[in-house]
Amino acid sequence: MMRAHSPAEKALLALRYLALSVLAVIFLIPFYLILRNSLMTDAQINAAQWQWFPLHPHWSNFRQLFADNTAFVWTGLRNSALIAAVTLVLQMLISSMAGYALARIPARGSRTVFQVILLTLMIPGAVTFVPTFALMAYIGGVNTLWGILAPGLFSAFSIFLFRQFYLNFPTEIEEAGMLDGLGYGGIYWRLVLPNSRSVMMSLGVLAFVGTWNTFLWPLVVGQNPSSWTIQIVLSTFLTAQTVNLHELFAAALVAVLPLVVVFLVMQKYIVEGITFSGGKE
Amino acid sequence: MNAPATATAQRKTQAMHKNLQAGICFWSFLMPALAGLVLFMAIPMVWGFLLSLSHAQNTIHPGHFIGARNYTDLLTDPEFLNSLWTILVFTLFIVPATFAFSLWLALAVHSIPKGKAFFRTVFFIPTAVSYAAASLIARMSFFSGTASGFANHLVGLFGMQPVQWIGTASPPWYWLVLVSVRLWLQVGFYMIIFLAALQEIPRSLYEAAALDGATGGWTVLRFITLPQLRNASVSILLLNLIAAFQAFDEFYNILGGSGSSGGNIGLARPPLVYIYNVALSSQDFGRGAAGGFIITALIVLFTLVQGRLLGFGSKEGR
Numbered sequence: 137m138m139r140a141h142s143p144a145e146k147a148l149l150a151l152r153y154l155a156l157s158v159l160a161v162i163f164l165i166p167f168y169l170i171l172r173n174s175l176m177t178d179a180q181i182n183a184a185q186w187q188w189f190p191l192h193p194h195w196s197n198f199r200q201l202f203a204d205n206t207a208f209v210w211t212g213l214r215n216s217a218l219i220a221a222v223t224l225v226l227q228m229l230i231s232s233m234a235g236y237a238l239a240r241i242p243a244r245g246s247r248t249v250f251q252v253i254l255l256t257l258m259i260p261g262a263v264t265f266v267p268t269f270a271l272m273a274y275i276g277g278v279n280t281l282w283g284i285l286a287p288g289l290f291s292a293f294s295i296f297l298f299r300q301f302y303l304n305f306p307t308e309i310e311e312a313g314m315l316d317g318l319g320y321g322g323i324y325w326r327l328v329l330p331n332s333r334s335v336m337m338s339l340g341v342l343a344f345v346g347t348w349n350t351f352l353w354p355l356v357v358g359q360n361p362s363s364w365t366i367q368i369v370l371s372t373f374l375t376a377q378t379v380n381l382h383e384l385f386a387a388a389l390v391a392v393l394p395l396v397v398v399f400l401v402m403q404k405y406i407v408e409g410i411t412f413s414g415g416k417e
Numbered sequence: 418m419n420a421p422a423t424a425t426a427q428r429k430t431q432a433m434h435k436n437l438q439a440g441i442c443f444w445s446f447l448m449p450a451l452a453g454l455v456l457f458m459a460i461p462m463v464w465g466f467l468l469s470l471s472h473a474q475n476t477i478h479p480g481h482f483i484g485a486r487n488y489t490d491l492l493t494d495p496e497f498l499n500s501l502w503t504i505l506v507f508t509l510f511i512v513p514a515t516f517a518f519s520l521w522l523a524l525a526v527h528s529i530p531k532g533k534a535f536f537r538t539v540f541f542i543p544t545a546v547s548y549a550a551a552s553l554i555a556r557m558s559f560f561s562g563t564a565s566g567f568a569n570h571l572v573g574l575f576g577m578q579p580v581q582w583i584g585t586a587s588p589p590w591y592w593l594v595l596v597s598v599r600l601w602l603q604v605g606f607y608m609i610i611f612l613a614a615l616q617e618i619p620r621s622l623y624e625a626a627a628l629d630g631a632t633g634g635w636t637v638l639r640f641i642t643l644p645q646l647r648n649a650s651v652s653i654l655l656l657n658l659i660a661a662f663q664a665f666d667e668f669y670n671i672l673g674g675s676g677s678s679g680g681n682i683g684l685a686r687p688p689l690v691y692i693y694n695v696a697l698s699s700q701d702f703g704r705g706a707a708g709g710f711i712i713t714a715l716i717v718l719f720t721l722v723q724g725r726l727l728g729f730g731s732k733e734g735r
Contacts, residue, residue, distance in 0.1 A: 290453030
């Protein structure tokens, strides 16, 4: 890093801080708005006179939200948490197994299989979502949680990233396993998997976030309120004829807060995951 | 040293046994992934292609083949052509805007001596928010059309009347809303990729440049920093282009509505919303599938054009 020395450079740096600070405030406003509105009455939210924060925060909005059984907030949260957690675990397991085989188990056809997997990477969701819905309707996955989560378990990109990771995996560990008489299964399960924890955390938390926030597929396949994710709950709330504002914002807060916490706690892993995937194009 | 023949043969069978074992392990390790990709990629592609050639109204089964009629119908439907135009304008704006904004953020955050972690977190944290939630805030609070909206509160401070940010065709303020939401949600993500790439640039390059007399910030940026960010830039532009073409969430949630009117979605209906309406609401799966292939063709075309423009895969400047 270059230090600012001349007055011109100092002025430039000050200007940069100013610009960044203004932007930082703007970037935080939406979070502030969720919090503010979720603690107000509808009348306060709708008031033409701007109020920066309610004098008496209406914490009861949350109690009301969870008691409102037409809002399906509990259902949405539970479904989203379940879908995201299952996707995290299974996608990581499936992808790391495939990535390990592609990187480390010598076999005929390995290159071809890898190229075919790379090919599926180029298929956009735009072309698959309609026929995948047809498939789900055919095999009975519509309005079920497994129908929502199943396609997300298989990610060509995640297989590709695990392959990259295992290509650079130290061979000594595997050699030690071979000497102990372990087969590929044993080596993978006892030695490779425990040593993949950091990459699994990084890619896993990204998979969790992506699944929690995804919208189109759950909208398409989970039409019944019992299979709504929290995103569909928000959307239904939002596009309804009459909107119950204070509950709407309370629901938004409840939907956003868990992930903001995940982000703050897991930031290191998330940044590593993004760096790892972004640099691998 | 001559190994006895029996030992060689033994080694050979051992090697064959090992190969066989490796082969079995290889395929069983790959089995779950391959089965899933076949089930949810290959089968839908084939099924979708057959549907796109079929008259499949109210049915998910192809069979009533009508040739390319779904495609020609779509390409002569003004509403579909409109949706293509909408997404083209959106993409041509949002891709460069996201690129420039996230690059600027990364350069600025990278250059400051103090507070890096703070600013990085603040710009990154919106990535945690879903499009549905961000749309909700934009529509009902930030850009709400009444005087109680946040933007209108600011506008009011300058003595102006509340603005209809979303509901009117002219002036098309809804574009500002759609673009702001997407920028807010994604610039932090791309900033992280740029920041990582910036950290990889060897310091010696800057020192050499300083020795050569290249001290101006602009010269260093133009001839050292930007060429070193080439790979990150190419991948960011590519990811962003593909995502922009498939925009759905914020259009659906900001402009959409229930009931027969469908809210304001008529103002800017992107292709994915069109396909969703045709397939899931009107139950015309043939047409919906065909629409998916048209969008995919466009994505591939634009990716190739962009790759050509950026000299995809060329190693110069490294």
